Amino acid sequence: MLLVTIDTLRADHLGCYGHAAALTPTIDGLAARGVRFATAVAHVPLTGPSHASLLTGRTPLGHGFRDNGGYAIPAGVKTAAEDFRQAGYRTAAFVSGFPLDRRFGFDRGFDTYDDHLPRGNDPRRTPYVERLADATTDAALRWLAGPAPPSGTPFFLWVHYYDPHAPYEPPATLAGRFRTAPYDGEIAFVDVQLARLLRALDEGEPGRLGRTLVLVTADHGEALGEHGEDTHGLFVYDATLRVPWIMAGPAVAAGRVSATVARGIDLLPTLLDYAGIAPRAELEGRSLRPAAEGRGMSDAAAYAESLYAERELGWAPLHAWRTARFKLIDAPRPELYDLEADAAEKTNRVAQEAGLAGELRRTLAAAVSRPVPSAAVAVDGETAERLAALGYVSGGRGQTASGAARRDPKDGVRLLTRLNRGTSAARTDPALAIRELRSVLAEDPGLLMARRTLAVAYAAGGQHDLAVAELRRLEKEGQLTAEDAVVLGDNLRFSGRLAEAAGVLERTARDNPRFPEPWLSLAEVRIEERKNGDAAAAYEHVLSLAPDHLEALRGLGDLALLEGRLDAAETRYSRILEVEPGDAGALSKLGVLRMRAGRATEAIALFRRAVEREPGHGEALLYLAGALASTGHPAEALPFFEKALAVGPRSSMALNGLALAKLALGDRPGAAAAFGESLRIDPKQPDVARTLKEITGS
Numbered sequence: 001m002l003l004v005t006i007d008t009l010r011a012d013h014l015g016c017y018g019h020a021a022a023l024t025p026t027i028d029g030l031a032a033r034g035v036r037f038a039t040a041v042a043h044v045p046l047t048g049p050s051h052a053s054l055l056t057g058r059t060p061l062g063h064g065f066r067d068n069g070g071y072a073i074p075a076g077v078k079t080a081a082e083d084f085r086q087a088g089y090r091t092a093a094f095v096s097g098f099p100l101d102r103r104f105g106f107d108r109g110f111d112t113y114d115d116h117l118p119r120g121n122d123p124r125r126t127p128y129v130e131r132l133a134d135a136t137t138d139a140a141l142r143w144l145a146g147p148a149p150p151s152g153t154p155f156f157l158w159v160h161y162y163d164p165h166a167p168y169e170p171p172a173t174l175a176g177r178f179r180t181a182p183y184d185g186e187i188a189f190v191d192v193q194l195a196r197l198l199r200a201l202d203e204g205e206p207g208r209l210g211r212t213l214v215l216v217t218a219d220h221g222e223a224l225g226e227h228g229e230d231t232h233g234l235f236v237y238d239a240t241l242r243v244p245w246i247m248a249g250p251a252v253a254a255g256r257v258s259a260t261v262a263r264g265i266d267l268l269p270t271l272l273d274y275a276g277i278a279p280r281a282e283l284e285g286r287s288l289r290p291a292a293e294g295r296g297m298s299d300a301a302a303y304a305e306s307l308y309a310e311r312e313l314g315w316a317p318l319h320a321w322r323t324a325r326f327k328l329i330d331a332p333r334p335e336l337y338d339l340e341a342d343a344a345e346k347t348n349r350v351a352q353e354a355g356l357a358g359e360l361r362r363t364l365a366a367a368v369s370r371p372v373p374s375a376a377v378a379v380d381g382e383t384a385e386r387l388a389a390l391g392y393v394s395g396g397r398g399q400t401a402s403g404a405a406r407r408d409p410k411d412g413v414r415l416l417t418r419l420n421r422g423t424s425a426a427r428t429d430p431a432l433a434i435r436e437l438r439s440v441l442a443e444d445p446g447l448l449m450a451r452r453t454l455a456v457a458y459a460a461g462g463q464h465d466l467a468v469a470e471l472r473r474l475e476k477e478g479q480l481t482a483e484d485a486v487v488l489g490d491n492l493r494f495s496g497r498l499a500e501a502a503g504v505l506e507r508t509a510r511d512n513p514r515f516p517e518p519w520l521s522l523a524e525v526r527i528e529e530r531k532n533g534d535a536a537a538a539y540e541h542v543l544s545l546a547p548d549h550l551e552a553l554r555g556l557g558d559l560a561l562l563e564g565r566l567d568a569a570e571t572r573y574s575r576i577l578e579v580e581p582g583d584a585g586a587l588s589k590l591g592v593l594r595m596r597a598g599r600a601t602e603a604i605a606l607f608r609r610a611v612e613r614e615p616g617h618g619e620a621l622l623y624l625a626g627a628l629a630s631t632g633h634p635a636e637a638l639p640f641f642e643k644a645l646a647v648g649p650r651s652s653m654a655l656n657g658l659a660l661a662k663l664a665l666g667d668r669p670g671a672a673a674a675f676g677e678s679l680r681i682d683p684k685q686p687d688v689a690r691t692l693k694e695i696t697g698s
């Protein structure tokens with residue numbers, strides 16, 4: 001059994017769904033040898049909640065997981081992996097996006113849950129949020145090629161790809177062809193990787209692909225400008241709810257297109273049906289196998305929601321009810337669409353069809369009024385008490401003063417362009433971000449996301465006290481998320497307020513016992529306090545939460561290196577490379593260990609590999625340059641010093657290296673210029689000052 005979910009994939013951007021410009025031969029090939037559902041719908045346009053529906057067979061009203069962050073699949077809600085494991089399957093998952101991190105409960109029931117996301121090397125992006133499809137496929141391939149299980153043991157493998165999620169940046173091989181449609185280029189790249197995955201099934205064991213049920217779907221689509229929305233999350237229109245649903249396998253007829261509406265909650269019952277496992281009574285969906293086999297199946301109604309506007313923006317939430325033909329959206333100004341006549345949902349018929357709208361609204365209201373299981377990440381007693389003291393009953397986000405009318409997302413969407421511009425500039429152009437975010441906040445002071453991002457922009461601009469002030473204000477209002485609290489802790493550390501930082505981070509760690517980030521930040525505080533033992537303990541705690549967490553391994557390696565425990569350092573860096581063979585940081589540090597052991601040739605080879613993997617890795621460039629220069633190759637070293645200075649900080653160490661290499665090559669004016677700049681950065685370098693004097697003769 002192979003489940004592939006492709007994040008942010010609109011059905012109508014695949015070749016088999018009629019998109020002429022698509023380059024998706026693998027997915028189209030699966031549709032040709034299997035069944036394609038012409039209409040498949042997600043229940044939420046958000047990664048975490050939608051995957052929770054796919055994997056539990058329940059809508060958000062049934063599993064309680066309502067938004068990315070702040071929720072985890074509750075212990076009482078069973079998942080697909082638990083069903084398959086119980087039935088004797090090997091279970092493994094390889095995911096590519098942070099919303100599916102194990103802390104949110106998606107790992108339950110999986111023997112292997114690989115959510116290793118690289119730090120990434122792109123200053124525009126938050127680190128550790130995405131793994132590209134080739135790396136995820138590599139990891140899945142390693143599992144497929146791993147120790148052979150007793151023959152005949154079936155497997156349930158879930159592979160999640162994240163690439164079509166914004167920003168749209170297909171790899172160089174596809175960037176040219178998709179210059180004007182980079183979103184399609186990302187999809188094409190996933191298609192190539194899916195081909196590798198399917199091939200590997202057969203390579204490991206001939207005929208295995210033919211014996212495997214493969215199901216490809218998505219968690220939600222992408223609006224691409226429809227209804228004024230660029231990406232997804234805000235609205236519950238079909239632009240972001242319609243997804244592909246393609247199945248192929250031994251018991252699936254070839255080339256059939258089913259008109260039955262497939263819903264996210266139908267996925268698990270369908271998989272169980274094909275596996276011959278009896279479905280549990282609490283599943284809300286139904287098996288679509290009869291429809292796949294060409295038997296008539298009437299459409300079942302689908303519930304949809306997005307609480308994104310409420311929780312992230314402080315606006316009204318959206319709930320929707322969809323029948324085979326109509327969709328009602330409950331908003332401050334409700335909407336009704338005739339999907340048969342108006343698939344693009346452009347003509348609101350709520351006034352013309354008042355009777356029908358009223359009936360659908362009552363059905364929706366009845367569904368929504370059911371008790372919903374609590375999937376909110378546990379809040380400890382102390383936090384709950386603090387929140388209660390501030391007037392927040394449950395500590396939920398997005399609450400407004402009682403009775404205040406909340407903005408209809410339709411009216412707020414125009415603010416999102418500026419909000420998104422501010423968000424994407426927060427780390428690279430903080431001044432621009434601060435201007436944009438302040439301007440949207442002037443129009444809507446309740447925009448929580450703008451305030452959170454403003455803190456990040458202040459931090460990126462080095463204005464740590466302003467960042468702290470903004471976050472402390474959110475805290476006072478009971479709106480500080482765990483992620484915000486880590487940013488607060490980091491900014492307190494950058495401002496030198498170490499004890500205060502430790503207090504915030506310890507509390508956040510206690511309130512969110514499965515989150516590694518507070519511990520990683522706490523370790524940095526401990527290092528600055530020169531409490532290396534406490535720092536190591538914090539990193540070890542991260543490893544207990546997330547085995548092989550790369551940054552914890554790196555932290556422990558760096559501490560060992562610092563303390564001269566070279567064997568311990570070697571063990572940690574080597575482990576990183578077992579998990580992530582191209583990790584430039586670990587390659588460089590192993591190179592440093594080789595230099596210390598006097599094995600310069602091996603060191604240089606490691607530095608070169610690091611630079612090949614990450615051409616913009618400043619540290620690796622500098623190590624390579626230094627190693628080349630110190631082994632008598634100044635001419636080779638020179639360009640690497642220059643690159644290191646171009647990408648990294650203009651440190652006096654790098655400038656001195658450059659100067660010495662130039663000097664060795666007889667370029668005295670060049671050397672003098674570099675030494676001069678170095679002295680301006682750090683005037684307390686008597687040796688450098690003396691050498692500069694000798695060169696210039698003054």
Ligand SMILES: [Zn+2]
Binds near residue numbers: 007008046048219220
């Ligand atoms: Zn998603």
